[in-house]
Amino acid sequence: xxxxxxxxxxxxxxxxxxxxxxxxxxxxxxxxxxxxxxxxxxxxxxxxxxxxxxxxxxxxxxxxx
Numbered sequence: 001x002x003x004x005x006x007x008x009x010x011x012x013x014x015x016x017x018x019x020x021x022x023x024x025x026x027x028x029x030x031x032x033x034x035x036x037x038x039x040x041x042x043x044x045x046x047x048x049x050x051x052x053x054x055x056x057x058x059x060x061x062x063x064x065x
Contacts (some may be wrong), residue, residue: 001032004039008060023053 005016005028025048027035037043038050039057 001036004057004061008057011060012056022050024062026050027053 013021013023013024033044034045034055038054039061041058045051045054
């Protein structure tokens with residue numbers, strides 16, 4: 001997860017709005033297994049609050065494979 005988030009930060013953080021940065025902070029408060037399931041598409045977040053961040057994390061993940 002650390003490598004994935006570092007890649008995400010390197011690629012996207014400077015482009016995020018202030019609201020998206022707050023959403024990212026909220027996402028980071030979630031359990032790692034939940035975040036990983038959302039990124040891999042095994043499940044979806046319980047609400048749409050992370051809908052702008054999860055696709056960017058998926059994109060960052062695809063560069064690791």
